[in-house]
Amino acid sequence: MKFSFRALTQSLIITLGASLALAGSAIAAPKTSFKVGYTIYVGFMPMGYLKDSGILKKWADKYGIEIEMMAVNDYVGSINQFIAGDLDAVGVAGMDALTMPAAGGVDTSIFLITDYSNGNDVLMSKSASSIAELKDKEVYLVEYSVSHYLLNRALVLNGMSGVGEVKTVNISDADIAAAYLANPDIQNAAAWKPMTADMISGSPDTKVLFDSAQIPGEIMDVFIGNTEVLKENPAFGKALTGAWYEALAAIKAGGETAKPVNEYMASALGTDQAGLKTQIDTTFFFYTPAEAVTFLTDAKTGTIMDDIRKFSFDRGLFGQGATNVDAIGIELADGTVLGDPANIKLRVDASYAKLGADGGL
Missing domain, CATH: 3.40.190.10 (Periplasmic binding protein-like II)
Structure with missing residues (x-):
């Protein structure tokens, strides 16, 4: 995401990560009610439309769960809430998934990719x-x-x-x-x-x-979830993914089908249709789950994650305890691990997009 300072202090990350670890078993327990947060950015704005249009409720009802969707004013604040377990999923920039919750010790999964910056x-x-x-x-x-x-x-x-x-x-x-x-x-x-x-x-x-x-694909925007929450509650990931691609299909269709989504997004972004178009034109949306699968499983995505982790370590964003770039393990969609396989804290999970692509949602 692009609308607030991207780096928590390392002490805050470590403290929140430790708190979440202590509460891990409770967070991972099966449940039926979930909270999702996002901040104001063109790549995340369809989430607000999902809520207001009833699409999100329709998909949540399909899986017998409830999903509360909320706009959070502060980007870092939204990630803090995720780290603390107050949000089950949150929209972030891909780099921040690594340098904030993952670096703080939270086992985090990228389970929905929304877009990448293509000139923004x-x-x-x-x-x-x-x-x-x-x-x-x-x-x-x-x-x-x-x-x-x-x-x-x-x-x-x-x-x-x-x-x-x-x-x-x-x-x-x-x-x-x-x-x-x-x-x-x-x-x-x-x-x-x-x-x-x-x-x-x-x-x-x-x-x-x-x-x-x-640098296409390198500045990606994603929704992350606590890995154990997703593992114990796959219905949550399925419902959110299904609802997302229903909204994206409307945008892609254009014309009258896209009109209500575009009107909502322009209003939420504080602009008009022309202003919205300038933002969409420099944002590469993954309009279908098949497109997302292709990107998430591409070898180039592994290279991107490698570049991101090297930059992050060089800038000290892994925290004082990290002695080398391999300190944090990143599991790619094909199971390949960058870094320490005994300390995997960030996972690229293409399974929900694949379900969507295969008609399994």
């Missing part, structure tokens, strides 16, 4: 005309977020060693757009829509040096 995330400059010109310059961004990851990938792909070759300056997502436009000392920045649209249109000298369309 942007590295821009008022003065530089190439990535190379950023060397030793200040770049304003939300540190340890996907903007930080985007910057690192831009530098590496353009022949530099990484973020060590620039000076990153931390700034909140709430402040970056106004600061960039008002402060002439801020020449370089990385952020995401909708802030980037205002930053670019409001600063005629701004050039886009790099965006997420150049």
Whole structure:
């Protein structure tokens, strides 16, 4: 997700992770009522429509359960609630699934991928005309977020060693757009829509040096669940997945079928249909479960997860106890494990998408 600071302090992660571990048996117990949280971002907005349209209730009723869907104002706050066990699933950026709950000791599963950024995330400059010109310059961004990851990938792909070759300056997502436009000392920045649209249109000298369309699939948005909760309650994963793809099918159909979904999303995002289109145009939605299966099981996704874990470890996001990049195990959809197989804390689970693709939901 893209609308708040992406990194919890390590002490908070460890504390929450330990608390969840103590309560693990209770959380994993079979149940019939579930809570799902999401924050305001185009890739997650169909979740709100699911609730208001009755689609979510229809699918929950099919499996004899209840699902409460809630918008959470604060992105990190929503992840805190998931770590503490107050939410059974939450929408996050793929990198944050690793650096927050998984790094904090919570066995976490990516069970629904919604989209990936296909131009929403942007590295821009008022003065530089190439990535190379950023060397030793200040770049304003939300540190340890996907903007930080985007910057690192831009530098590496353009022949530099990484973020060590620039000076990153931390700034909140709430402040970056106004600061960039008002402060002439801020020449370089990385952020995401909708802030980037205002930053670019409001600063005629701004050039886009790099965006997420150049690293397709790497900045992915997903819903994560506690692995044991999903294992003990497969109906929850099935109902949420089925409801999601019903809404996505309506969007894909276009015309009158898509109209109520698009109207809801535009209103929730505080924009009009034209504004919504600009966000959707730079977001690659997985409109069908078959598309999601293909992506989640692709060898390239394993490479992406490897890049993410290496960046995260290098930035210290695994916590003080992690002595090397293999400290946390990541199980890919084919069962391959990156890192420590005895300490798997993040799992890429394509089983629900496969059920959808096979007509088994």
